[in-house]
Amino acid sequence: xxxxxxxxxxxxxxxxxxxxxxSTSVQTPATRRSxxxxxxxxxxxQLKYLRLPTFEEIIMSAAVSVPKHQLFESPNSRAxxxxxxxxxxxxxxISNAGESDALQAAIGGIPLPEMxxxxxxxxxxxRESGWKYAFTTEEALKxxxxxxxxxxxxxxxxxxxxxxxxxRTGPTSHIPMPKxxxxxxxxxxxxxxxxxxxxxxxxxxxxxxxxxRNNPKHTIPLAELTRHDPILFxxxxxxxEDELHDNGASHLLVRIRVMPTCIxxxxxxxxxxxxxxxxxxxxxxYHSFASSPPLIVRENSGWEAPYDRVKHRLPKRDDLTPxxxxxxxxxxxxxxxxxxxxxxxxxxxWRGLGTKIEVATLTR
Numbered sequence: 189x190x191x192x193x194x195x196x197x198x199x200x201x202x203x204x205x206x207x208x209x210x211s212t213s214v215q216t217p218a219t220r221r222s223x224x225x226x227x228x229x230x231x232x233x234q235l236k237y238l239r240l241p242t243f244e245e246i247i248m249s250a251a252v253s254v255p256k257h258q259l260f261e262s263p264n265s266r267a268x269x270x271x272x273x274x275x276x277x278x279x280x281x282i283s284n285a286g287e288s289d290a291l292q293a294a295i296g297g298i299p300l301p302e303m304x305x306x307x308x309x310x311x312x313x314x315r316e317s318g319w320k321y322a323f324t325t326e327e328a329l330k331x332x333x334x335x336x337x338x339x340x341x342x343x344x345x346x347x348x349x350x351x352x353x354x355x356r357t358g359p360t361s362h363i364p365m366p367k368x369x370x371x372x373x374x375x376x377x378x379x380x381x382x383x384x385x386x387x388x389x390x391x392x393x394x395x396x397x398x399x400x401r402n403n404p405k406h407t408i409p410l411a412e413l414t415r416h417d418p419i420l421f422x423x424x425x426x427x428x429e430d431e432l433h434d435n436g437a438s439h440l441l442v443r444i445r446v447m448p449t450c451i452x453x454x455x456x457x458x459x460x461x462x463x464x465x466x467x468x469x470x471x472x473x474y475h476s477f478a479s480s481p482p483l484i485v486r487e488n489s490g491w492e493a494p495y496d497r498v499k500h501r502l503p504k505r506d507d508l509t510p511x512x513x514x515x516x517x518x519x520x521x522x523x524x525x526x527x528x529x530x531x532x533x534x535x536x537x538w539r540g541l542g543t544k545i546e547v548a549t550l551t552r
Contacts, residue, residue, distance in 0.1 A: 252417050254448050255477070259421065264307075268421040268446055271477060272316040275451070277423030277444065280307040294326055296334040298374040301430035301438070304329075308425050310442050310453070311387070314482060317550035318391030321473075321484075323384045323442045323455055325427040331380035336373055342492070342538025344377050344461050346435050377459050378430055378438045381540050383471040383488050384455065392550065396486060399545035406547050408474040408485055413452055421446035436460040437512065451475045458514040460495075465534035467492045468518045482550040490540035491521035492533030 257270035267276040283291060283306035291306045292299070310323040337343035386392075399406035422445045429439035442455045452474050459467040472487040501520050502510055510516040521529050530541050 252415075252448050254418060254420065257420055257446075266421070266423055270420065270446060272314055272482075273451070274313045274315065275421065275444065275446065276309075276311045277425055278307065278309045278311075279423070279425055280305060283307065291326060291329075295329045295332075298329070298332060298334050300329070301378055301428040303426075303429040305426050305428060308427055310423070310425050310444060312451075313387075314392075314550050317482065317552055319394075319484075319548075319550045320387035320390035320392070321384055322387050323382075323425070323427070323453075327385050328380050328382040328427050328440055329378070331382035332378050333375035337375060340537060340539035341375060342379060342467070342533075342536040342540065343375065344459075344464055344536065346461060346464055377432065377436075377461065377467075378428065378440075379459060379467065379469075379538075379540070380440065380457060381469060381488075381490075382440075382455075382457075383486065384453075384473070392552075394548060394551065396546040396548050399485065399547050401545075405479065405483060406485060406545065408452075408472055408487055409476075412450060412476075413474075417447045417449065419445050419447060432461065436462045436464075439514070441514070449477055451477075456514060456518065458517055460511065460517070463495050465492060465495055465536070466498045466517050466521060467534075467538070467540075468514070468521050469540050470518070484548040484550065485545065486548070487543065487545045489530075489543040490538065491518070491524075491529040492536065492538055492541060493521055493524055493529050494534045497524065 255270060257268055260267040260269075264280050265276055265278045267274065283300075283304050287306050288300055288304060291304065304325060306325045308325055312321045313319070333341050401407075423443070425442040425444075427440040427442065429437070431437050436459070438457075438459045440455070440457045442453065444451070444453045446452075453472065455471040457467075457469040459465075467490070469490045470488070472485075472489075474485045474487075475482065498517065498520050499508075499511065501523075502508070530543065533541050
């Protein structure tokens with residue numbers, strides 16, 4: 189009751205301040221009638237602008253207790269131990285020449301992206317079940333088509349594609365192919381459907397199963413993720429990025445946050461091919477600490493749309509900056525009707541379109 193009285197008092201003082209400012213301003217009869225009619229709306233706008241939390245949000249925030257946890261940090265990694273979980277995020281500089289050669293050989297010889305973070309990774313371990321899951325650059329690049337594009341690969345062709353491919357794989361390339369690996373065509377956009385992988389050292393034998401859409405536990409609760417709970421651990425891990433020989437951009441990034449009630453991971457692949465298309469592929473992983481037995485929800489979603497359709501949604505026609513922002517691109521693609529962005533796409537027949545939800549139960 190005390191918190192509720194304090195909250196109501198704060199709202200009351202704000203309302204009084206709005207009315208005071210209105211009463212001291214110069215008003216004509218016409219504007220006075222407009223102000224009276226819009227008084228409630230003006231107050232609501234002021235309250236919204238100041239982003240005051242609702243009473244329910246205050247109570248919910250106060251009710252969330254922070255579980256015991258421990259943080260670890262080194263120059264190139266950060267980790268958290270919370271309950272039966274150990275989560276480690278590794279962020280390192282771009283791979284050097286020797287590391288790049290080894291990585292290129294490991295993924296089948298395709299040229300590496302211009303910015304390859306081969307030593308970056310996100311690793312999760314659930315000690316009670318032996319489940320280990322990871323996101324790594326090597327495994328992500330193994331998901332890029334190595335060879336001639338096939339149906340469903342979502343191949344993209346632009347005027348400079350052939351010249352670009354020759355510049356990356358030909359004898360004058362600045363990034364020559366290893367002599368022991370023959371030059372091969374590959375998906376020059378670095379599109380991947382990689383969604384993380386089970387670590388080889390994992391002792392958990394269970395796999396991913398299709399989610400039951402009638403089971404609310406098999407969904408990712410957006411209300412919980414948008415709540416203003418404390419963030420106990422956060423990391424942003426870039427895996428690779430390439431400017432496609434000035435024809436656009438392609439990049440893959442992993443983010444994780446651990447809150448008192450859950451773990452949430454978002455891996456996002458974003459592709460922009462100038463004057464051709466935009467493409468996004470998201471992998472979301474969610475785990476509630478309250479689930480019993482422990483349950484992991486994984487949602488994979490792909491969107492695609494012609495370049496001009498996205499460009500027409502720019503807030504300002506003369507400002508193209510949002511076209512380089514993965515968050516803005518993803519937002520616009522998700523707002524386009526799904527029958528277009530997740531079925532028709534940009535006409536590439538890419539197999540990544542649509543949404544698939546799976547779950548994994550962590551038991552021995």
